[in-house]
Amino acid sequence: MKTSPSNLQKTLENGKFAVTAECGPPRGANVKVVRQKAELLKGVVDAVNVTDNQTAIVRMSSIAASAHLVQMGLEPVMQMVVRDRNRIALQSDILGAWSLGIKNILCLSGDHQTFGSQPDAMNVFDIDSMNLLRMVKNMRDNGKDMSGFELNEAPQMFIGAAANPFADPFEYRVIRLAKKIEAGADFIQTQCIYNMKRFKEWIRLSREEGLTEKVYILAGVTPLKSAGMAKFMNNRVAGMDVPEDVIKRMEGVPKEKAVAEGLKICLETIAELREIKGISGVHIMAIEWEEKVAEIVKAAGLQK
Amino acid sequence: MIVAEQKPIDEIKKMVAPYQKLLILGCGTCVKTCFAGGEDEVAVLASALRLSFKKDGKKIEIEEKTIERQCENEFIQEAASCVARNQAVLSLGCGAGVQDIARQFAKVPVLPGLNTTFIGVQERPGLFTEECVGCGNCELALYGGICPITRCSKKLLNGPCGGSQNGICEVDPSVECAWQLIIDRLKTLGQLDNIRAYIPPKDWRSSNSGGPRKLVREDHII
Numbered sequence: 001m002k003t004s005p006s007n008l009q010k011t012l013e014n015g016k017f018a019v020t021a022e023c024g025p026p027r028g029a030n031v032k033v034v035r036q037k038a039e040l041l042k043g044v045v046d047a048v049n050v051t052d053n054q055t056a057i058v059r060m061s062s063i064a065a066s067a068h069l070v071q072m073g074l075e076p077v078m079q080m081v082v083r084d085r086n087r088i089a090l091q092s093d094i095l096g097a098w099s100l101g102i103k104n105i106l107c108l109s110g111d112h113q114t115f116g117s118q119p120d121a122m123n124v125f126d127i128d129s130m131n132l133l134r135m136v137k138n139m140r141d142n143g144k145d146m147s148g149f150e151l152n153e154a155p156q157m158f159i160g161a162a163a164n165p166f167a168d169p170f171e172y173r174v175i176r177l178a179k180k181i182e183a184g185a186d187f188i189q190t191q192c193i194y195n196m197k198r199f200k201e202w203i204r205l206s207r208e209e210g211l212t213e214k215v216y217i218l219a220g221v222t223p224l225k226s227a228g229m230a231k232f233m234n235n236r237v238a239g240m241d242v243p244e245d246v247i248k249r250m251e252g253v254p255k256e257k258a259v260a261e262g263l264k265i266c267l268e269t270i271a272e273l274r275e276i277k278g279i280s281g282v283h284i285m286a287i288e289w290e291e292k293v294a295e296i297v298k299a300a301g302l303q304k
Numbered sequence: 305m306i307v308a309e310q311k312p313i314d315e316i317k318k319m320v321a322p323y324q325k326l327l328i329l330g331c332g333t334c335v336k337t338c339f340a341g342g343e344d345e346v347a348v349l350a351s352a353l354r355l356s357f358k359k360d361g362k363k364i365e366i367e368e369k370t371i372e373r374q375c376e377n378e379f380i381q382e383a384a385s386c387v388a389r390n391q392a393v394l395s396l397g398c399g400a401g402v403q404d405i406a407r408q409f410a411k412v413p414v415l416p417g418l419n420t421t422f423i424g425v426q427e428r429p430g431l432f433t434e435e436c437v438g439c440g441n442c443e444l445a446l447y448g449g450i451c452p453i454t455r456c457s458k459k460l461l462n463g464p465c466g467g468s469q470n471g472i473c474e475v476d477p478s479v480e481c482a483w484q485l486i487i488d489r490l491k492t493l494g495q496l497d498n499i500r501a502y503i504p505p506k507d508w509r510s511s512n513s514g515g516p517r518k519l520v521r522e523d524h525i526i
């Protein structure tokens with residue numbers, strides 16, 4: 001059976017600039033929280049990432065929250081980390097997700113459990129995110145599970161991966177992107193971009209390798225709320241790079257204007273990203289600030 | 305070597321409290337090298353226990369003995385007479401040693417005095433680091449002699465996660481990112497191509513995940 005591709009896939013294949021956002025499931029079983037967040041994003045973006053026990057804190061499962069979005073007529077990008085599930089559970093959940101109408105998946109390693117609320121947990125890491133990409137691709141393209149067993153229906157997932165141009169070693173980041181594409185990534189969502197210089201360098205190198213021709217890259221942005229947040233992200237969040245001039249800019253405005261300044265930086269970043277060859281869209285990560293997404297999309301002139 | 309460290313004295317006291325005659329049995333191999341269970345540590349622990357129990361007003365006789373290895377029957381038998389005259393053995397061997405002692409002396413309680421931590425090395429004086437989890441199928445040739453299964457916090461086989469910064473692992477600022485080390489070393493060796501290609505999922509059957517492992521050496525069976 002051939003099902004129609006996801007909105008996100010269609011948008012990207014049609015060469016339109018895609019916009020995705022993020023929805024973190026609640027720390028509890030209340031579906032209303034998911035619905036409220038979803039309402040704020042409905043009709044605003046092409047697809048919504050649903051995080052998978054983000055920062056290793058127990059939340060409603062990404063598969064269930066994604067299914068709620070499907071019911072509401074939104075399109076989820078179900079995130080899936082290899083921290084908590086072995087290959088058997090991962091494959092089973094992918095089959096289940098597809099059966100629930102979930103058409104996009106983002107394959108991740110996941111934050112280490114020591115960051116979370118239950119550091120006493122044992123982790124899994126049976127396979128890595130690269131292996132997960134290949135697994136989903138094999139299920140889709142060959143209709144087989146990892147054992148080679150023929151599936152009675154293949155999940156036709158549109159497959160995504162993450163990339164962090166700001167992590168080290170820098171020169172390996174392009175090799176890693178190439179590996180992710182080879183493993184099965186159709187699209188990439190990047191870490192939040194504040195260091196434009198380094199991002200442009202990464203894109204340039206990726207272009208030179210012909211990688212931007214092979215994959216859709218959605219550039220990550222997060223509006224800053226305060227100078228404190230900028231510093232926190234730079235110093236405390238793994239893999240985040242907020243350069244000194246951005247922090248200075250946030251410090252340079254009075255507290256009550258910080259949100260506006262953060263938004264301005266975000267919009268400038270989006271405008272700059274749209275000019276870069278090889279960028280197919282933006283991924284707006286407004287964590288617990290979903291109401292801001294519509295405003296950003298509108299101000300950036302990216303309405304659907 | 306197998307690296308271990310001594311359990312807190314209070315925990316040891318609780319374990320040995322029911323006995324009046326105790327043998328503290330040291331091991332002269334790995335745990336001696338990591339200063340946890342050799343002759344010296346047996347002596348120090350024995351005096352500490354004697355003193356502490358004396359303060360508590362409890363009577364206990366503690367005998368000390370250290371053998372070359374607690375994981376080899378030939379050496380274990382050297383302790384047989386000491387074991388026979390005591391009510392319990394507090395082994396300062398690794399987990400394998402404790403179990404082998406228990407296997408040889410069916411009727412004597414054998415208690416662990418150490419926490420066995422990992423297979424590792426003494427990287428520099430006083431610093432022990434984990435190097436191998438005994439996965440049963442060594443792939444060090446591919447990774448320039450640095451094990452990502454053991455030394456990358458996420459066991460990643462296909463390169464560093466997005467949290468690697470300035471050579472440091474995102475999980476713990478005191479831990480080096482194994483992947484930075486691997487990439488640096490492969491560059492030095494001119495073997496970066498080793499990790500350019502996709503590396504398939506690991507077959508964990510050879511590891512402890514496949515159940516307790518056994519090794520049969522026909523050539524050594526008598």
Ligand code: SF4
Nearest residue numbers: 436437439442443451
């Ligand atoms: S690959 Fe396996 S055997 Fe080799 S060092 Fe790593 S864990 Fe040990």
Ligand code: SF4
Nearest residue numbers: 456464465473474481
């Ligand atoms: S920072 Fe390096 S060692 Fe730590 S989990 Fe990531 S790749 Fe592994």
